[in-house]
Amino acid sequence: MLRLTKKADYGLMALKYLAEQSPAPVPASAKDIADAYHIPPQLLAKILQTLAKAGLLVSHAGTNGGYALARSAAEISAFEVIRAIDGPLFITSCITIHGTCDLAGHCTIKEPLRKVNDSIKDLLSAIRIADLAEAPDTEHYAASVGGGLISIAV
Amino acid sequence: MLRLTKKADYGLMALKYLAEQSPAPVPASAKDIADAYHIPPQLLAKILQTLAKAGLLVSHAGTNGGYALARSAAEISAFEVIRAIDGPLFITSCITIHGTCDLAGHCTIKEPLRKVNDSIKDLLSAIRIADLAEAPDTEHYAASVGGGLISIAV
């Protein structure tokens, strides 16, 4: 449960790939990335398209075309990627886009879970693509985030 | 995305109901709870069964039977409930039960996301059924959790 889709996984992997390539003299094609990670090429192609449409990637059609990061890898959060691919983050069915609960009235579960929701969002927002790339071992990664601890309001 | 199932929602609501009833002179039947929250009775019945099988509830069959919390509401975490209903918590498809990634080798996304995974787990573990019950407004709830801040290792 609570698992993000394979598409989001692929998207993050693709962004990581692009982050490691930058600054890229030539953009990477969907096929390049798909080959590198053994991802179904056509599927990745669609993912990259939505990522481009979301403004996280810049695309270039035609020969020698491909994709490149729209911003620096340090300025793109995992949350943005996941949101762009999988849609808005709602941990519970109660929290809809309108903020209303279809079980309105008889659902007091909503408020506490909304906080969990926000916390997860903060958690994912703190992870940046730059953290994914070149993050081989645990200690170095934790240190790079800021002391290994982040505080989350509950 | 990243949303927990309606079953888990229902389960949490049911636990909250039971928490508010305790100490209960008589256990609450599945139908009682279903009526209170307008949940499909047969569906809730199955949810309560799995919750009982997981040891979170004690059940009593027969006339005037029903369910009651197996422990105090303060000793049951939202994480346990969700895990019992929706199964183990894996934010990414990479993290399987065996801890192995089917994209083994060419998937460096895994490690950072595992930490997010653990953090969410900690987050949900910190929420207890007692927090859901009698938690009408935000301020009181936040204060009751312990200063409104919890720290999570990244």
Added chain:
DNA sequence: ACTATCTAAGACCGTTTCGGTCGGAATTCC
């Protein structure tokens, strides 16, 4: 201008999961 390469976009499809229902058996109380 032609062609190879590449993105853009949408239809389509098989499988799985989810939400929910049904029916029957076992248990307990009156």
Added chain:
DNA sequence: GGAATTCCGACCGAAACGGTCTTAGATAGT
């Protein structure tokens, strides 16, 4: 014995997910 209630598995429709296919449009090199 009968009513209430848990227990358990089978079943079903709808939606989501993962993936493919096809077609069209943009670009660079020759």
